[in-house]
Amino acid sequence: MDMKMKKPVSRKKKNNDESMNTRSSRFLITINVFGSAGPLRFVVNEDDNAAGVVETALKLYAREGRLPILGSDVNSFFLYPSNAGLDALSPSESIGSHGGVRNFILCKKQSHPHMTEARSQVIARKRGGWRARLQKSFNLKILSH
Numbered sequence: 001m002d003m004k005m006k007k008p009v010s011r012k013k014k015n016n017d018e019s020m021n022t023r024s025s026r027f028l029i030t031i032n033v034f035g036s037a038g039p040l041r042f043v044v045n046e047d048d049n050a051a052g053v054v055e056t057a058l059k060l061y062a063r064e065g066r067l068p069i070l071g072s073d074v075n076s077f078f079l080y081p082s083n084a085g086l087d088a089l090s091p092s093e094s095i096g097s098h099g100g101v102r103n104f105i106l107c108k109k110q111s112h113p114h115m116t117e118a119r120s121q122v123i124a125r126k127r128g129g130w131r132a133r134l135q136k137s138f139n140l141k142i143l144s145h
Contacts, residue, residue, distance in 0.1 A: 028043050045095075051074050051091035
């Protein structure tokens with residue numbers, strides 16, 4: 001009778017072990033938002049992609065009413081592992097792909113205005129203009145002495 005009782009217990013334990021192996025691990029991450037006072041902390045799955053983590057971070061940031069206001073466009077941000085080099089995670093990259101990295105930095109992408117031909121001509125004219133004004137001011141000082 002004792003053997004019959006042990007078999008169901010061992011099967012049940014074996015099933016729990018199998019389900020634990022197929023389930024992805026969860027861990028706590030810390031995201032420092034560039035320009036914000038303190039970090040965000042929340043739990044993610046190891047196989048969550050970077051875009052999903054950025055989306056969750058932006059929602060949590062907005063829910064807490066933090067400043068500066070960042071917006072909600074996931075594509076406007078870079079997520080950097082804080083101690084794994086200078087490359088940002090791609091949006092489809094798994095958050096657990098960098099081994100044991102648990103700390104990240106969230107930075108807003110800089111928007112650069114498009115250079116038009118008219119704008120480049122204005123900038124070119126201004127560049128030459130300051131030199132002329134500087135030389136003229138030196139000439140005035142020399143003549144006045």
